[in-house]
C-alpha cells in the first residue's frame with residue numbers, strides 16, 4: 001500500500017510535494033490529501049470484486065470535499081449519502097445519481113423528493129414509518145423509489161461505542177427478527193420497489209470477522225425472504241473497515257475480505273454494494289499545524305499548536321490517536337508531553353502524555369491519518385475560520401477549499 005506521507009531528504013512529503021512548501025504559501029493549519037492514495041484505495045475495493053456485479057459507494061460523510069468526490073466519480077465510484085446536502089455535493093462534483101444510495105435513520109420528505117427527482121439508485125430505509133413516508137412522497141410525485149431495508153444484524157463490531165451501529169440497542173436499522181414482516185408489508189406499498197437489504201455494523205473495524213458474521217446472517221435472511229416469494233436483487237454490505245492509526249495496528253486485508261464476500265455470494269444473482277468511507281480517505285490525509293509555544297505547568301510539558309479541536313475533533317470526541325510527525329525529520333531524543341490547541345476547553349488536545357519528537361516554537365508538524373472524519377467535522381467554535389484543504393496530484397498541489405475569512409464567519413448573521 002502506498003503511504004503518501006514519507007520523508008525525502010529529511011522533509012516530510014505528501015507524494016512529490018514537500019509539506020513545508022505548501023505551508024510557506026498557504027499558512028497553517030491546513031488539510032492535505034493525496035489523490036494517488038485515495039484512488040489506490042478505491043481501486044483496491046473495485047478490483048477485488050472482479051467480474052461480480054457490484055458498486056463501490058464512497059461514504060460521503062467521511063470526506064465531502066468536491067475535488068475528492070470528483071476524482072472518485074471519475075474513477076467510477078458511486079456514493080453513499082446521509083443527507084440532501086451530500087446529494088447536492090455529489091451532483092456538483094459530477095457524480096452519477098444512478099450510483100447513489102441514500103442511507104440514514106432520519107430522512108425528511110424534502111430529502112426523499114430530492115433523491116427521487118434526481119434518480120438515485122436506492123434508499124436504504126430503516127423503519128416501517130420511513131417506508132410509509134417514502135411511499136407517500138413517491139406516489140405524490142408519480143415516481144418509484146427503489147428500496148433496500150437496512151437490517152440490524154445484532155452483531156458486536158467491538159469498536160468504540162460511538163461508532164458501533166450493529167447491535168440491537170443501537171438506533172440503526174430494523175431488527176433482523178422483524179425484517180421479513182416489514183419487507184413483505186413494504187412490498188405492497190405504492191410507489192416503492194423493495195429490491196435489497198443492507199447492513200452497516202460500525203466503523204473502524206480492524207478485523208473483518210464481525211462483517212463476515214453479519215454477512216452470514218444477511219445471506220440466511222435473503223434465503224428466507226426469497227423463500228417467501230420476495231424479490232432481492234442487491235445486497236449492500238455497508239462500510240466500516242478501519243485503518244491503522246497507531247504503529248502497532250495493521251490495516252485489514254480489504255481485497256481478501258471482498259473476495260470472500262464474492263465467493264460466499266457466488267451464484268446468488270446479487271449485485272453487491274459496499275459503502276467504505278474511512279478506509280478510502282483516512283490514510284490519504286493529514287492536518288498540518290505550526291507550533292506556537294511550549295510551556296510547562298508543574299511537571300507537565302505542553303506543546304501548543306495553531307490547530308485545535310474545532311479543526312480535528314477526533315481525539316476529543318473518540319479518544320482517537322493521530323501520529324504526529326515534525327515536517328523536518330530530527331534525530332534528537334523524544335520528550336513526553338501533551339499537544340494542545342488554542343481552544344478554551346480542556347478537551348482540546350491532540351495527544352496526552354505522548355513521547356514527542358522535538359517541537360519548538362515555529363516548527364511545523366503533521367497529524368497523520370486525518371483524511372476521514374477530519375475536515376467534515378470541523379466547526380467555527382471559538383470563531384475560528386475553517387482551514388483550507390489541499391489536494392496533491394503527483395508532484396503538484398492545489399487548494400480545493402479556501403481558508404475561511406472573518407467575513408465568512410458572520411455570513412448570514414444580522415444584528
Ligand SMILES: *Cc1c(COP(=O)(O)O)cnc(C)c1O
Nearest residue numbers: 059103203239240275276277278
Ligand atoms: C458512516 C457510514 C458508512 C461509512 O463508514 P466507514 O467506517 O467510514 O467506512 C457506510 N455506511 C453507512 C450507512 C454509514 O452511516
